[in-house]
Amino acid sequence: MRRTSPSGARVLAVVGARVLEALFVALLLASLVFFALRLLPGDPAQLILGDEASPAELARVRATLHLDQPLFVQYLGFLRGLATLDLGDSLRQPGTHAMARVAAAVVPTGALAAIAVGLGTVAGLAAAVLASGPWLGGLTRWVERGLVAAAAAPLVAFAPVLTWALAVRARVVPLPGDPDTPAAGLLFASALLAIPLAAHLGRIARASLADVARAQFLVTAQAKGVAPARVWVVHALAAVAGPITTVVATQLGALLGGAVVLERMFERRGLGTLILEAYATRDLPVLEGAVVATGVLFIVAQAAGVAVHTAIDPRARSNA
Amino acid sequence: MRSRRWLDLAPLALVVSASALGAAVSREPPGRLHPAQAWCGPSFERPLGCGEAGVDLLSLVSSAELRAVALASIVSVAGLAIGAPLGAAAALARGRFERVVERSCDLVQALPSFILALAVLSALRTPSRAALAAVFALTAWAPFARLALAQTRVLRDAAFVEAAVALGRGRPGVVVRHILPNLLGVVAVQLGSTGAAIVVSEAALAFVGFAPPGGVSLGGVLDQGVAAMLLAPHVLLIGGAAVFATSASMLVAGRAARSLPMGRRS
Numbered sequence: 001m002r003r004t005s006p007s008g009a010r011v012l013a014v015v016g017a018r019v020l021e022a023l024f025v026a027l028l029l030a031s032l033v034f035f036a037l038r039l040l041p042g043d044p045a046q047l048i049l050g051d052e053a054s055p056a057e058l059a060r061v062r063a064t065l066h067l068d069q070p071l072f073v074q075y076l077g078f079l080r081g082l083a084t085l086d087l088g089d090s091l092r093q094p095g096t097h098a099m100a101r102v103a104a105a106v107v108p109t110g111a112l113a114a115i116a117v118g119l120g121t122v123a124g125l126a127a128a129v130l131a132s133g134p135w136l137g138g139l140t141r142w143v144e145r146g147l148v149a150a151a152a153a154p155l156v157a158f159a160p161v162l163t164w165a166l167a168v169r170a171r172v173v174p175l176p177g178d179p180d181t182p183a184a185g186l187l188f189a190s191a192l193l194a195i196p197l198a199a200h201l202g203r204i205a206r207a208s209l210a211d212v213a214r215a216q217f218l219v220t221a222q223a224k225g226v227a228p229a230r231v232w233v234v235h236a237l238a239a240v241a242g243p244i245t246t247v248v249a250t251q252l253g254a255l256l257g258g259a260v261v262l263e264r265m266f267e268r269r270g271l272g273t274l275i276l277e278a279y280a281t282r283d284l285p286v287l288e289g290a291v292v293a294t295g296v297l298f299i300v301a302q303a304a305g306v307a308v309h310t311a312i313d314p315r316a317r318s319n320a
Numbered sequence: 321m322r323s324r325r326w327l328d329l330a331p332l333a334l335v336v337s338a339s340a341l342g343a344a345v346s347r348e349p350p351g352r353l354h355p356a357q358a359w360c361g362p363s364f365e366r367p368l369g370c371g372e373a374g375v376d377l378l379s380l381v382s383s384a385e386l387r388a389v390a391l392a393s394i395v396s397v398a399g400l401a402i403g404a405p406l407g408a409a410a411a412l413a414r415g416r417f418e419r420v421v422e423r424s425c426d427l428v429q430a431l432p433s434f435i436l437a438l439a440v441l442s443a444l445r446t447p448s449r450a451a452l453a454a455v456f457a458l459t460a461w462a463p464f465a466r467l468a469l470a471q472t473r474v475l476r477d478a479a480f481v482e483a484a485v486a487l488g489r490g491r492p493g494v495v496v497r498h499i500l501p502n503l504l505g506v507v508a509v510q511l512g513s514t515g516a517a518i519v520v521s522e523a524a525l526a527f528v529g530f531a532p533p534g535g536v537s538l539g540g541v542l543d544q545g546v547a548a549m550l551l552a553p554h555v556l557l558i559g560g561a562a563v564f565a566t567s568a569s570m571l572v573a574g575r576a577a578r579s580l581p582m583g584r585r586s
């Protein structure tokens with residue numbers, strides 16, 4: 001591929017603009033959480049302590065959470081806390097920093113999502129290449145139909161059903177919440193999470209491959225006698241890497257939502273279960289930290305997708 | 321073209337009428353408990369069997385389906401009603417307003433909507449259906465606005481729009497009389513996918529514990545099913561099939577909009 005001379009600077013400019021935008025999205029999400037918890041009807045201190053709390057207890061919780069200060073001062077304090085990664089102690093586990101609980105939950109969720117992205121990308125690309133090449137013949141249409149069906153199937157409906165079929169009936173995967181086989185459980189949960197991603201990616205990659213199928217460079221490669229596998233995997237896939245990274249990036253939000261559902265279903269520790277637990281126990285510092293951390297995880301992953309796209313595809317740099 | 325449109329609406333009509341029939345046949349309000357019959361399998365008396373503490377699944381699933389379809393329809397139509405005029409007005413105005421609306425759409429579509437819903441709902445003790453609708457509407461307008469913006473960019477240079485402006489019609493008049501009728505067919509196709517996404521999100525939120533008051537939700541059925549996976553697998557299978565049927569029927573129904581009349585273009 002031809003490279004323009006200031007391409008390094010272009011990449012930096014594109015990535016820089018995306019980082020600013022990402023920070024803005026993170027700030028927006030954090031502010032929304034903050035104001036939703038304080039402005040919606042219902043006194044947070046009352047919600048935390050329940051209806052039978054004494055005025056003295058309510059005053060103590062309000063002071064701990066700075067709810068007795070003006071909203072603007074609270075907001076500034078919240079932003080400072082985010083910037084210094086210190087949102088105060090967890091209300092339910094006094095002595096533990098809220099951010100420490102959040103940090104402990106980021107790792108399992110990150111692992112679940114990362115393995116799902118890896119599995120989904122490989123499976124989606126494999127399906128697209130198989131459907132594009134000359135190997136399957138009449139079966140090609142079935143691969144395409146399977147991708148459409150899988151893309152339309154909601155995770156919350158098929159994950160429990162597949163788990164029942166594979167764990168209870170066929171007994172090939174561990175039951176949800178089985179503590180003895182953490183690795184197999186993680187892999188199975190990631191595989192479930194990867195299915196919608198693989199389906200979307202497969203459809204887009206299939207369509208993109210069909211677009212480049214008649215391109216001159218592919219015809220040339222075929223005319224020179226390159227094997228079909230090499231034509232599709234090395235030549236054609238590289239040309240459609242741009243749309244593929246974009247699809248992965250746009251599917252990340254749904255992926256994290258799915259991770260919350262699966263963590264709850266498999267009783268796995270992670271950001272999703274932490275958010276739900278903090279919600280149930282009204283642990284505001286942990287809840288705020290966990291939601292913002294989920295948003296940041298999403299934004300970082302998305303920015304990484306854009307960076308990969310601009311790095312591998314010179315066309316993405318030209319319209320910076 | 322016309323018969324095809326009715327064919328696209330058939331699955332949704334089937335889901336709604338089957339749910340209405342189920343609610344009528346079960347003769348009891350959703351959520352009434354019969355502890356002696358907990359997790360019982362399908363029988364003549366209870367066609368879909370029972371769930372946790374003996375709730376009648378036919379009654380629960382039918383009402384949950386009707387409510388999910390109602391919520392999804394209201395929110396997606398509201399999204400269309402907000403998004404389409406906004407996008408059309410932005411494209412007609414050009415300049416800064418157009419850029420602001422376009423960037424806002426990007427921003428809203430970039431937010432992880434499920435996490436956003438969790439964040440907002442966690443401020444409430446029990447999320448009401450109105451709160452759920454409001455949370456979904458926060459993001460539902462954006463795809464409609466985006467489509468309307470793109471379509472209006474094409475339409476704004478059309479001769480009949482220029483003629484209307486030249487004849488002295490104001491911008492609101494042009495949007496309502498000339499632009500909206502011409503872009504509804506394209507934009508309305510989004511109704512189906514937005515509706516299906518809302519059905520699934522509502523079920524997922526209820527599944528993780530953000531159920532509306534009374535717990536009448538397809539996600540609640542799935543939650544019971546997962547808890548009793550070994551004991552009573554029919555609960556899980558019924559819940560999964562109900563979510564799938566409801567969301568898929570909404571998705572297909574959206575395609576009926578493809579054949580909407582395309583206005584006075586010629």
